[in-house]
Structures are given as C-alpha cells and as structure tokens.
Amino acid sequence: CRFNRALVRTPAASAVDGLRAVDRGAPDVAELRAEHAAYREALATAGVAVELLPALEAFPDSVFVEDPALVFAPGAILLRPGAPTRIGETAEIAPDLRLRFPVVLAMTGPGYADGGDVLVTPDTVYVGLSARTDRTGAAELCDLLAEFGYRGIAVEPPAGVLHLKTACSLVADDCVLATRAVADARLFDGLDVLVVPDGEEAVANALRVNETVMIADGFPRTRALLEERGYSVTVLKLDEVMKLDAGLSCMSLRW
Numbered sequence: 001c002r003f004n005r006a007l008v009r010t011p012a013a014s015a016v017d018g019l020r021a022v023d024r025g026a027p028d029v030a031e032l033r034a035e036h037a038a039y040r041e042a043l044a045t046a047g048v049a050v051e052l053l054p055a056l057e058a059f060p061d062s063v064f065v066e067d068p069a070l071v072f073a074p075g076a077i078l079l080r081p082g083a084p085t086r087i088g089e090t091a092e093i094a095p096d097l098r099l100r101f102p103v104v105l106a107m108t109g110p111g112y113a114d115g116g117d118v119l120v121t122p123d124t125v126y127v128g129l130s131a132r133t134d135r136t137g138a139a140e141l142c143d144l145l146a147e148f149g150y151r152g153i154a155v156e157p158p159a160g161v162l163h164l165k166t167a168c169s170l171v172a173d174d175c176v177l178a179t180r181a182v183a184d185a186r187l188f189d190g191l192d193v194l195v196v197p198d199g200e201e202a203v204a205n206a207l208r209v210n211e212t213v214m215i216a217d218g219f220p221r222t223r224a225l226l227e228e229r230g231y232s233v234t235v236l237k238l239d240e241v242m243k244l245d246a247g248l249s250c251m252s253l254r255w
C-alpha cells in the first residue's frame with residue numbers, strides 16, 4: 001500500500017519526563033528534536049506530505065502520535081492509550097484528525113489500546129495484548145476496525161516488550177521483520193518473517209514507507225540482511241528516541 005500523508009508532532013521540552021521502563025537517562029531535547037527533524041525529512045523523501053503539529057508540554061510522550069490514534073485512508077479511530085499520563089493525548093489529536101478524515105470513530109472504553117500495539121497488514125490488523133492494550137480494548141478496537149471493513153485479531157506477543165511493534169514491523173505487504181521471540185510465537189499467518197540477527201532486537205521497530213525501509217542506526221547486520229533481500233534502507237540516528245522506549249513507527253500517523 002502507498003502512503004501519501006503523515007502527521008507528526010514536535011517533541012515537547014517535557015520529553016525529559018517521558019515514560020521509560022529502564023532509565024538510561026533523560027533524552028537531550030535539542031538532540032531529540034534533531035532526530036525528529038531528520039525523521040520528517042526521511043518521510044518527505046519517501047514521498048509523503050508531512051504535517052507538523054505543535055508540541056504539547058502537558059504530555060511528555062506526545063511526540064509518539066502513533067499511540068492515541070489509528071489512521072487509514074477512509075478514516076481514523078481514536079484510541080484509549082493505556083498509560084494514565086497518555087490517555088489525554090487522544091482529546092488533543094482528535095480535532096486534527098476530524099479536520100483531515102471524513103469519518104472518525106472512537107473507542108469509548110472501558111478498555112485500552114495503544115497504536116504501538118497495532119500492526120496493519122493488507123488483509124489483517126493484528127492487535128497485540130500488552131501492559132497498555134487489554135483484552136477489552138482489543139475487542140472494542142476490532143469491532144471498530146470491522147466498521148471500516150478490516151479484519152482485526154488480538155494476538156499475544158511474547159513478554160518483555162512495551163508494544164507489539166517494539167518487536168516487529170511490516171517491511172513489505174507480505175513480510176514482517178521480527179525478533180526471534182516474535183517469530184517463534186508464530187503470530188502472523190501467511191506472512192514471511194525475516195528474523196532480526198541476535199543482539200540486534202532493538203532494530204525490529206522499522207518503518208516501511210513506500211519504497212523505503214527506515215531503521216535505526218547501529219544495527220549493521222540487519223541493514224545488510226534487508227539490503228541483501230533487495231530493500232532500499234534508510235538509516236536514522238535514534239539514540240534519544242530510544243531512551244524513551246520508542247522507535248520509528250511511533251513518531252507518525254501515516255495514510
């Protein structure tokens with residue numbers, strides 16, 4: 001599928017207070033903003049028109065616009081992020097989505113779902129259960145997906161990752177790049193799985209946009225593996241982004 005547009009948000013100065021499972025220090029905000037600027041540039045080079053929303057200081061993790069909403073060409077779904085400090089991000093982004101999409105559906109709860117747990121493939125939308133996405137939320141999201149004609153199914157990723165897409169990403173319509181643990185869990189029927197070399201698990205949150213696969217810098221064996229398979233790879237420095245347990249897909253909504 002092709003993407004024409006992307007929505008991103010400037011990292012807030014409050015990103016130093018962003019959630020992180022293991023504290024490897026606060027991100028340097030100037031450097032985080034530089035990484036974000038390079039990311040926007042890479043999206044534009046891949047052929048999408050990038051729109052930049054203003055920083056939200058009240059929400060330290062709001063640069064990760066993927067989590068409060070899910071977008072498709074025909075419409076958007078407002079989600080209910082599972083972290084208490086993030087649930088308010090939905091109301092912030094809702095007007096921006098209503099301006100851009102003819103149909104905007106919304107989860108009403110009581111369940112929760114983060115966009116980072118949602119892997120969209122051409123015929124199935126996989127919703128990973130996690131500390132942020134519970135069974136009730138996944139079931140409500142699957143019902144809303146059905147209104148758009150998509151088949152949503154809940155899957156149980158192996159423990160130890162924040163989101164489903166922390167450990168896998170779609171790199172072609174029929175191929176997922178995944179950690180060994182996700183590959184072994186056999187979550188996806190009918191898709192090829194390209195396994196990330198041991199020791200490079202943190203690269204699994206790649207982002208395919210049109211003809212380009214973006215990956216984080218510092219994972220040479222994965223880069224070589226993708227290039228051998230014929231992918232056109234763009235490498236981006238993400239050191240500050242990764243301090244906040246985030247990666248490439250988290251920073252945009254694409255459609």
Ligand code: CIR
Nearest residue numbers: 019061064116244245246250
């Ligand atoms: C959080 O814990 O919510 C943020 N620090 C990171 C969110 C990453 N988002 C994503 O994987 N979609």
